[in-house]
Amino acid sequence: MVIQSLRGLSIIALLVAAQSVAVVLEARNGAxxxxxxxxxxxxxxxxxxxxxxxxxxxxxxxxxxxxxxxxxxxxxxxxxxxxxxxxxxxxxxxxxxxxxxxxxxxxxxxxxxxxxxxxxxxx
Known part of the structure; x- marks a missing residue:
């Protein structure tokens, strides 16, 4: 149960990090x-x-x-x-x-x- 919770948190952390990178790239390359x-x-x-x-x-x-x-x-x-x-x-x-x-x-x-x-x- 603890490992599944940690995996869930890791996936959420990765998604948040990926979203942050996308926002930075959009700001750098978009209008x-x-x-x-x-x-x-x-x-x-x-x-x-x-x-x-x-x-x-x-x-x-x-x-x-x-x-x-x-x-x-x-x-x-x-x-x-x-x-x-x-x-x-x-x-x-x-x-x-x-x-x-x-x-x-x-x-x-x-x-x-x-x-x-x-x-x-x-x-």
Whole structure:
């Protein structure tokens, strides 16, 4: 009886672990949806300096993942336009899958005066 209970717990633990891995893989490879804003660049949380003319992005704390996603390239889509940007910074105030773009990356999608747009993006 005890062994059957342990086997049942082991199977449940494996299923939970497999589900967690699937969620992580989906987040890494699937499309994300969120707000995009823009900011003036400088030295990013990934350690390098960027200029406002670089196509770079600051990720939300969730997506930044303690620096694990530094230097990853993302494609950002808005109203039929697409821009490629490199993750170089952390956006502490960004929630969920929202991102903060350099002025040049943002202006490839919309005018800076717009300030905030809803985008879809992926690694």
């Amino acid at each position: 994300a949806h969120g707000d995009a804003t823009w900011y003036h660049t400088g030295q990013g949380a990934c350690g390098a300096w960027s200029k406002d003319s670089d196509h770079v992005v600051a990720l939300s704390p969730r997506q930044y993942a303690g620096g694990d996603n530094c230097w990853r390239h993302i494609k950002i889509h808005y109203q039929g336009k697409t821009v490629d940007a490199t993750a170089v910074d952390l956006c502490p105030e960004c929630q969920g899958d929202s991102i903060d773009l350099s002025p040049s990356a943002f202006s490839s999608l919309a005018g800076l005066d717009v300030g905030r747009i809803q985008v879809t993006w992926s690694y």
